[in-house]
Amino acid sequence: MTVLTSTDDREPAIWTDGLAKNYGNTVAVDDLHLEIAPGEVFGLLGPNGAGKTTTILMLLGLSEPSAGQARVVGLDPTRQALEVKRRVGYVPDNAGFYGGLTGQQNLEYTAQLNGLDPATRRDRIASLLDEVGLAERADEPVRTYSHGMRQRLGIADALLKDPEVLILDEPTLGLDPRGADQVLDLVNDLASQRSVAVLLASHLLGQVQVVCSRVGIFVDGRMVASGTVDELAAQHGGRLVVEVQTAQDDELEDQDLEERLRDLPGIVSVHREGELWLVGAQHDARQDIATRLQEAGLTVVHLRQRSEELGAIYRRYFAEEGSGDTVG
Structure with a gap:
């Protein structure tokens, strides 16, 4: 069992305890414990069929859990589904709109369904279209929009109700790099x-690493690990890499410097890459490295921790956990 705990002291925007969903003998989600704080962007990372969408459907009250419980902004999605929908914005992987209507008209329709009065919806729609970068295209039919524009319109649509939680299911799927960057920048700004608490489900490792403050790795319906990228690397015996550069006029021989660094506790590798020394460590060793170099009379001009790539961490978890029958 992996417990995903936020460090925020406020009431979690999303909370689950032992949440599970079975379809016959097939386990879609197994014993999920999760906390996401207001203003946090949490990445639900896993391949297709890992259980991400099934989890989202339970949080929205669209699917009843087989076991466990969930709270979204303090509400039970199973018993208070309508209230949850009023306070949560949801953007699926392919947001659907009426192609013959303009972007503004589509948002007007959604605003009316949500009971917004004319003055409120007029101001909010104008503000949201500007926020998602569609103000200049607001009066054009949605059928003329690119996929990326429709995804951004989907985010505006979800924000009309001024939600406390935004759930995005593969929001950049099928987008070109520029379109994906625009969506991810928008997500960062919202949080x-x-x-707004953002739950972003995706199988795209690089994008999750860029935008999410914490990540949960889903394998075969189970959350096998969670935390920042650095924490995930440490939990799995991974390593952190510290970039080090000293002043060019320092006279210590390379071999002597390498030996001094290798002698530090927790250091697993030391090698040179151009002007930088790359020091692999089992923990954050920046202070130890700086102290050791200063003791040797060297001037440190660059010292930065480089996280291990999320892709490498994910591949290790996935290989170790194996593969089974899952859905969603």
Whole structure:
């Protein structure tokens, strides 16, 4: 069992305890424990069929759990599904709109369904279209929009109700790099400026690493690990890499410097890459490295921790956990 705990002291925006979903003998989600804080962007990372979408459906009250419980903004999705939907914005992997209507008209329709009065919806729609970068295309039919534009319109649509939680299911699927960057920048802004909790489900490792403050790795319906990228590397015996550069006029021989660094506790590798020394460590060794070099009379001009790539961490977890029958 892996417990995903936020460090935020406020009430979690999303909380689950032992959440599970079975379809006959097939386990879709198994014993999920999760906490996501307001303003946090949490990445649900796993391949297709790992259980990400099934988890989302339970959080939205669209599928009843087989076991366990969930709370979204303090509400039980199973018993209070309508209230959850009023307070949670959801963007599926392919947001659907009426192609013959303009972007503004589509948002007007959603605003009416959500009971917004004319003045409120007019101001909110104008503001959201500007926020997602579609103000200049607001009066054009949605059938003329690119996939990336429709995804951004989907985010605006989800934000009309001024939600406390935004759930995105593969939001950049099928987008070109520029379109994906625009969506991810928008997600970052929402979390930091609006304090919206964002749950982002994706199989795209690099994008999750860029935008999410914490990541949960889903394998065969189970959350096998969670934390920041650095924490995930440490949990799995991975390593951190520290980039080190000293002043060019320092006279210590390379071999002597390498030996001094290798002698530090927790150091697993030392090698040179151009002007940088790359020091592999089992923990954050920056202070130890700086102290050791200063003791040797060297001037440190560059010292930065480089996280292990999320892809390498994920591959180790996936290989170790194996593969079974899952859905969603």
